[in-house]
Amino acid sequence: MTWNYVTPGIPDEEFVRDEKVPMTKEEIRSILVSKLRLNKGYKVVDIGSGTGSVTIELGLLVGQNGKVYSIEKDEKALNLTRKNIEKFGLKNVKVIEGEAPKALEEIDEKVHSIFIGGSENLEENIEKAKTLLLPNGRIVIDAILIETIARALSVLSDFKVEITEAIIAKGMKTSKGYAMLSRNPIFIISAEKV
Numbered sequence: 759m760t761w762n763y764v765t766p767g768i769p770d771e772e773f774v775r776d777e778k779v780p781m782t783k784e785e786i787r788s789i790l791v792s793k794l795r796l797n798k799g800y801k802v803v804d805i806g807s808g809t810g811s812v813t814i815e816l817g818l819l820v821g822q823n824g825k826v827y828s829i830e831k832d833e834k835a836l837n838l839t840r841k842n843i844e845k846f847g848l849k850n851v852k853v854i855e856g857e858a859p860k861a862l863e864e865i866d867e868k869v870h871s872i873f874i875g876g877s878e879n880l881e882e883n884i885e886k887a888k889t890l891l892l893p894n895g896r897i898v899i900d901a902i903l904i905e906t907i908a909r910a911l912s913v914l915s916d917f918k919v920e921i922t923e924a925i926i927a928k929g930m931k932t933s934k935g936y937a938m939l940s941r942n943p944i945f946i947i948s949a950e951k952v
């Protein structure tokens with residue numbers, strides 16, 4: 759299927775995937791993208807792009823005058839990010855190969871929002887991300903571990919913070935009807951520069 763929409767929450771099956779590379783699921787992507795508060799022409803960063811699913815959502819939303827910097831350190835994941843960028847025909851993404859925060863040094867302009875989906879070097883990444891943000895810029899982090907919330911909060915005292923827990927269940931058709939299957943709860947930390 760060709761994807762002709764800018765609505766967030768692209769179905770998971772639209773992406774080129776590999777079971778060894780974890781992907782942020784479509785409902786979670788919808789929430790976190792809304793927390794990034796985007797507009798056409800915005801410049802955004804995806805730290806730990808994995809399959810590239812968030813990068814693709816961001817690229818479609820900011821449009822051709824916007825820009826997405828997509829950072830990934832793992833070769834297999836990078837390969838998937840590139841394949842998905844190609845599949846969705848995006849021309850507004852710059853893929854940066856390497857580990858943040860060092861890889862963030864390749865970004866030579868201020869940005870509106872930064873998404874952190876990879877938790878390695880989290881505190882350092884948040885500190886570096888702060889220096890790249892425009893006024894009222896936002897940092898959004900998604901996490902599986904409750905410890906990640908504490909780590910993020912330890913370096914966000916100068917930001918206005920909101921924490922959301924998303925608990926999603928999906929219907930699975932059985933012979934008797936739909937049974938709801940729960941997925942892992944995900945924490946979404948949204949922080950705004952004040």
Ligand SMILES: C[S@@+](CC[C@H](N)C(=O)[O-])C[C@H]1O[C@@H](n2cnc3c(N)ncnc32)[C@H](O)[C@@H]1O
Pocket residue numbers: 780781782783805806807808809810811812829830831832835856857858859875876877878879883
């Ligand atoms: C949970 S996955 C991200 C999933 C991604 N949002 C998606 O939908 O496919 C986390 C990714 O972040 C990467 N990562 C973790 N810490 C990183 C860092 N400091 N710099 C660059 N990549 C990082 C990992 O290699 C992994 O691919």
